[in-house]
Amino acid sequence: MIMFWKPSPSGSDAVYIQICRHYEEQIRSGLLPPGSKLPAERDLALRLAVNRSTVQAAYGELRALGLVQSRPGSGTSVSDSMWEQGERQPDWIRYLSRRYNPSSRLQEAVNEAPREGVIDLTQGELHRSLMPLELMERLSGELDWSRPFSYRDDPQGDCGLREALASHPRIGPSLAAKPDELLLTGGVKHSLGLIARAMLEPGDAVAVEGPSYLYAMGVFAAAGIYMVRLPVDKEGLTPEAIPELYRRHRIRLVVTNPTFQNPTGSTLSLARRLQLLAICTELRLPIIEDDPYSLLGRPGWTALPSLRSLPGGRERVLSCGTFSKIATPGMRTGWIAAPRALMAALMAARHASGLTTSHPGERLGAALLGSGQFDTRLETVRAALERRRQAAAEAAAASLAPHAAIQAALPEGGFYIWLKHGLARSGLEVLQECMEQGVAVSPGELYGERPGWMRISVATAEEDMIAEGIRRAAAALERLAGKECHRNKNNRGRREDRG
Incomplete structure (x- = not known):
């Protein structure tokens, strides 16, 4: 088949979407009947003057629609059974191409x-040998599971875990929170989603570190939040850039991963922590402190005070943490330490996003923190x-x-x-x-x-x-x-x- 068509690099849709649509039209119209072979990925990439990865993405979309099939050694061909699917399916590509799609x-x-x-x-995530799996198995067997689980009993999450977090000698000081200032979540990503739902509206702007945590960017983009970049160097983010970002974009809050930042590994210096708090106090901006790694400093390392624990931090900093980095990645139990004035809105957001979190996981988390072996294992x-x-x-x-x-x-x-x-x-x-x-x-x-x-x-x-x-x-x-x-x-x- 002679190829005359080419995608438009300046088109409104991504090039791989254009390629996918072109072949979808040919298949559904019958120009490419069942069993017809599509060009090899490398050959089509050369014909269309695109990267091979672009063709791979287009063929992947066609496979997802059930229109083509790929077999090792045989290439890609039109599905034999595609006519059984009917021709009135939703146009899934149109839906996906018009909304935020976190999968690149x-x-x-x-x-x-x-x-x-x-x-x-x-x-x-930690290597399996570093996870406290045997300890968690033993603690799970020792727990009293006769007490029923009800979100009405603990609308902010398991009271035992909130008390354990607030009083733990390593975690409590950085949270600077009483149990009623803690909301339990499904991890940091869930926490950020709740904050976006409770505090922001589509079209709002937030300042995030550049480069920044991949899934934090996804959470805000999915909520229609506009992100502006705060530069990061060896001492962490640069607070002096915030006033200009506020003037130009009217940012609503600042998001930072201040200790062992993902992906750079940098730690916000004490001087910059104080400067960040002073600037945000002047501008009346809340700060989101994404803090999953501060317990993982090298032996002998002296942790810097968290933003929330510094003077004035408790009134304007929401601090997020999780068990997934210090225990096991499948333990999707996290927390937000927040001003009491925000707790009702955060609870409503959690209720709307899934009613409650995992109470069994929260009870296990409380037992884990209360065991004398947890701190030893952490070392x-x-x-x-x-x-x-x-x-x-x-x-x-x-x-x-x-x-x-x-x-x-x-x-x-x-x-x-x-x-x-x-x-x-x-x-x-x-x-x-x-x-x-x-x-x-x-x-x-x-x-x-x-x-x-x-x-x-x-x-x-x-x-x-x-x-x-x-x-x-x-x-x-x-x-x-x-x-x-x-x-x-x-x-x-x-x-x-x-x-």
Whole structure:
């Protein structure tokens, strides 16, 4: 079949959506009957002058609609059974293309990356050996499950867990909250969604760190909230930028991950914490403190006071935490410490989003905090993460230069190391090259950063494989740098020929 049609790069729909629509029309009209083969991905990409990943995304949409099928070694063809589906289905592509869709091709590629033989340096969760699974199993068996569960009994969440959080020697001081100032949630992402529902309206603007936590951006975008970027350096966000953002965009609040920030690993200095509070007090702006990592500093590290615990913080800071980073990722129990004036609105938002949270999980969380072994286990995790960060730093110094470098100092805690490689290649290209070398990394574009950056997680992979993963990433960057050098040399040669 001769291909005359081409997508429009300036069209209102993404190029992969245009390709998908083109083939959908041909299939539904009968021009491509059942069993007809579609062009190979590489061939179609060349014909249309697009990236192969764009064709892969278009074919993926067609598969999701049930219009085509792909088999290894046989390529992609029109589904044999597509006529049985009828022709009056909803136009799912139109619905998805007109609304916020948190799934980008790059995010899908990162999610699909971990597989056998690939060292996973992408996931923000503890390795299984660092999770207190045996302790949680024992505590679960010791709990009294005869007491019934009812959201009417504890509309803010399990009272026992709220009391345990408020009084815990490590967690309580940073929360600076009494039990009735705590609302239990399904984790930080759920907490941010409740805050958006309770405090913001579509079209409002908020200031977020740039780069920033991937799923926080998704929560606000899905709610129709406009995000403006606050620059981040080795000392965290830059508070002096806030007044201008307020003047230009009338931001409604500031969102920060002040300790071991995701993805950069930076920690907001005490001077900047005080400056941030002073500026937001002057502008009457609330602060959202996303704080899942502050318990994970290296052994001997002295934690900085939380924003909420500083003078004036209790009146304007909402602090969010979670068990998913300190216990196990499947334990979707989190909390918001908030001014009492907001509690009714936050409770109403939680009720509207799912009535209640998991009371069994909350009871287990209270037992976990109350066990003397939790703090001991936490020290083991802190020491293990420090070993992992040091292994990554040594491997980076030995193999990444001159292709990439850790930004600023090595983080003193948390899961992440932020690397600058400076190559003018898309995140998808970097990920694909790394995958070919047997390692998965998170490109910086996932966090709102420009190309040339990537995040390494030291939390999930086997400890003795982290250095090898860094070496494989270095090999991938070296190959990409060689390709870029060759391309630049060819471009210079063509310019000289024209001259």
